[in-house]
Each structure stands twice: as structure tokens, then as C-alpha cells.
Amino acid sequence: MSLYRARTTIEQWRIFQAVVHCNGYAQAAKELNKSQSSLNHAVAKLQAQLGVQLLEVKGRKAQLTAAGEVMLRRSQFLTQQIEDLEQLAHSLERGWEPTLTIAVEHFHPKDKIYQALKLFHPQSRGTRVTIIDTVISATAEAITDASADLVITPELPLGVLGTCLCHTRLVLVAHRQHPLARQSNISYDDLTQHLQLVVRDNGKHPDNRHGWLKAEQRWTLSNFNEAIELLLQGMGFAWLPEHQVKEHLSSGILINLKVQRGATRQFTSYLVAPKPQHQGPAGALLEQLIVDQYTSSAS
Template identity: 50%
Template sequence: MSVYRPKTTVEQWRILQAVVDFGGYAHAAEQLNKSQSSLNHAVAKLQQVLGVQLLEVRGRKAYLTDIGEVMLRRSRQLTQTITELEQLADNLHFGWEPEVRLAIEMVCNRAPMLPVFADFNRESRGSRLVIDDTVLTGTLEQIIEQSADVVITHNLPKGVLGEPFGEFRMELVCHPQHELATLPQPIKQADLLNHLQVVIRDTASKPAETSGWLKAEQRWTVSHFDEALRLVKSGLGFCWLPTYMTEQSIARGELARLIIDGSSHRSGLLYLVLPKGEKTGPCAKLLANKLLEMKPQVVSNVVELGQA
């Protein structure tokens, strides 16, 4: 297979951009500290190898042709990519990570984080962000094995410190016409035994059922809250879901809130953890600091979780 060899150079495209941006060859030559004749030659050569006219000179000013406008727009993407690539190499040379992995407990409401992610993107210097959804011992696994750079969890492993990040809250829900919704509230735990429970699969490589009410005779396991919500709305079963996911559905009459005798809801704290401690890279620290500075703090919710 033949290898394509570019006919043009990045420098030629940068000269074309300068001629357009500074209104002509003379001003561009001053800004680039080059001779006007060298710029003329570079643009002429560019047009020659491409076989199209990019600029036309009227009076003392150069104007883009229709073809030139299209090519100029694409060339700006090229030179911007080259600039970012060179900047990334410089950043990596000084220890800036090429990739940051953020593990977020699936109970956490992501909506308040979106402005932080946008801000981080502007300052990340080209580093990629990978966001992992984790559940229960899957989150602990990310911390213990240090497979993530930043972790948001509702459960801290022994000996691990975390910075308080927000609150969580969950509630038991079912379809308004489900049999459980017709019972006098609060209901007994025994009332749940013969009904289908929807749970979220633990994301750990070796999951352990250490929390959550998992005594239902029938249990369906799904991988994400969205699927659990769809099943519950269809009337198939009951599930513990985050209040940020259920409030509007309850208000619209699409879900019914169940109160269990001795447990009206569940709540607690979320923590932000840096599993690698002092080895945490500067880009990961940037993300962690921006998340902790977020105002107001994230208010999240914990769901009843389990494994297949």
C-alpha cells in the first residue's frame, strides 16, 4: 500500500492565515518577522501544489476566493490540532497526565457537575477524561486497586480518607397501580417478599452483597438506574431509587412512594477520594479541586443495589 505524502506544510497554511488575518502580505510580514517576498512565495507555492487559487490581490489587499474560504477554515482546524499536540507533548514532559479516570458511584446526580466538566475541559490541556459508573464494592475496588484517579463514593474502605462531597438520599418506589401501592402505609418488610425487586448490578470483579434489602423471592438485576426506572414505571416491580430521579415522576403520578415500617428513607454522605494519594497527577488534582469547589455541593442519592 502506497503511503500518501503531503504536498503542503503547516508553515504554508500558517502564512496563509496570517496574510488573511492581518489584511495583506506587508502587515503579515511585520507580524511574522519575515520578508514580504518569502510570504508571497509561500502562498504562491501553496496554490501551485494544490492547483487552486486561494487569494486574489485587489489593490494592496489580498482577498480570499470562495475556494480559499473553505480551505482556510479547514486549515485553522489543522494548525489548532498541531498546536494542541505540541502543547500536550510539553505537558507530558512535565508530568501532566494524558488521561484522568473519574469513578463516580452510580447513585450520584451528575447534572450539577456538568459546568465543572466544561470548566475542566478548558483547562485540561488536552488530557482525556474517562468517567466510570461504579456500584457498591465496584467503587471500593477502584479505590483499593487505585485504578481510578478520582473517586466519588458513599462508602470509605478502612484506612482511606475522603473529603465530604455531598449528601445522598433514596426512597422505595413502585407503579401507582402496583399491589404494594394499595396497601396501608407504612408497609411491613414481609409485604415485599412475594413481589419482584429490581436491583442494580455490583460493578466489582468479585461483587459481594453486603448492603441493601435483597430478600425478595423474585429479583431482576439491571446495570443502570435508567433501566430500573423503566421497569418500575411499567409496573413490573419495586426498587430503591435516587430522589433526584423519582421526584418529578412521583409528582406526575407515574410513581408511588412506599414507606416501610422503620425505614421511611435512607440517607448519608458522599466522599471524594484520591486513591493514589501523593502520587495523584496534577490534572487529576485540578479536577478534584474543581469538584470540591462546586457550589452548591452535590446532593445525591443512594439506591438499593445488588448483584445477579
């Protein structure tokens, strides 16, 4: 079986992409620290080898042809694969990861994560683990920016795969002496007249489309513990994870508000490895241990 020998090189495709990205040969030459003539030669040779015109110069700008648009998309995928392959080799050369970061959506229960970490520790070879609480857009950013090695999220960005771990319920609660506690069939208009406690979206670009945020009075807090403390003082109402207020609901000091609809909200938590192709042995082990905790409890 004879192996296919490519007529083009990765460097030629990289130059082609740079010319497109920089809107011309002169700008691309500065970006790549090469002469403009060498870039012209590389792209001309690439087109000749392919037998397809990729660019046409109009004025001082190089514009893509219809064929060039198709080839650009495919070549970007190719160069990204090469980059990923080289980074994978670097990861294998480094071996066991010295650090791991886990980003967890703030309302997800962490008990099984802690159980997985307990099992991971004897095998960790000194790997330092950081757990960060993320809220709404920060969780998505941890995936898209690959700023964490493992992410537990209620939403999967387009094109991202994740392992389903569990379902979490958020309940609408207030103190038993709060005015809303004495009402039944509470409407959304009723809620808008009272103080709402919300947890701050800690992403770089907060997304206010999530959650119910129509109350005229709203206090923004750093975490659910702060919200619970204020609720126990008889202040406001809030959406809270059911597992975090279970004891307070059982004792009766906090109650579920009787709203017309939507008294509970359920989310599915997924475990995501943002860059699976770059994952090292420590990350793979911890990911499997976390999945095992949820799998064993479900069986």
C-alpha cells in the first residue's frame, strides 16, 4: 500500500490563511515577519499545485474566490488539527499534569465530586486541584476558553459533548414569616413587588437572559450561602438549590412559595472536558472517578 504524498505544505496553507486574515499580502508579511514577495510566491505556488484559484487581488486587497472560501474553511480545520497534534505530543512528553482545575456551576451539588477527589488523592502524584464556582456565563466561558480541565455545566455549547451526571432542582423559597409565605396562587406581578435575592453571574460577559429577574427590588450576592442567611432573617425571596435548603424546608423556617406556575426549575448537569485531545492521564483519571460516583449511585 503506497502512502499519499501531499503536493502542498502546512506552511503554504498558513500563509494563505494569514493573507486572508490580514486582508492582503503586505499586512500578512508584517504579521509573519516575512517578505511580501515570499508570500506572493507561496500562494501562487499553492494555487498552481492545486489547479484552483484561491485569491484574486482587487485594488490592494486579496479577496477569496468561491473555491477559496471552501478551501479556507477546510485548511483552518487542518492547521488546527496539526496544532492539536503537536500540543498532544507536548502533553505526553510532560506526562502527569501538575495541576487540574474543575469549574462547577454554582448550584450543582458537590458531594460526589468530593468523594471522587478522595479516591483521586492517593493516586494523584502530587497534582494540585483547584475547584472554582462559576455562575451562568462563567461556566460557558470555562468551556469555550478551556480555562478549566473539567467543567460541570447545565448547558452544552454548540458542538460540545458532555456526560450526563444528574438533575438538580431549584425551588422558589422565602422565610415563613415573609408576606409572600401567607399567599397562595402567587402571580409574577406579586413577586415583582418584593425583594429578590440573586447570585451574581461571575463571567467576563454576564448574561442576564437567564433566570427570573423582574423584581423591582433586587440584591445581587456572591453565592447561595449569603442568600440563605438573608432569607433566614426574613428578607426577600430567592431561587435556591433544593439540596442546600432541604434542612430549612424540613424545619419549616423556609417554605416553598405557592406560585401559579414555575415553582421549581430543573437542570441537567453535564461533565465536560473542554480540550479532550489535550487531556493528560491525571485529568482522565479524575474525570472517570467523577463519572463513576454518579453511575454507581444511579444503579
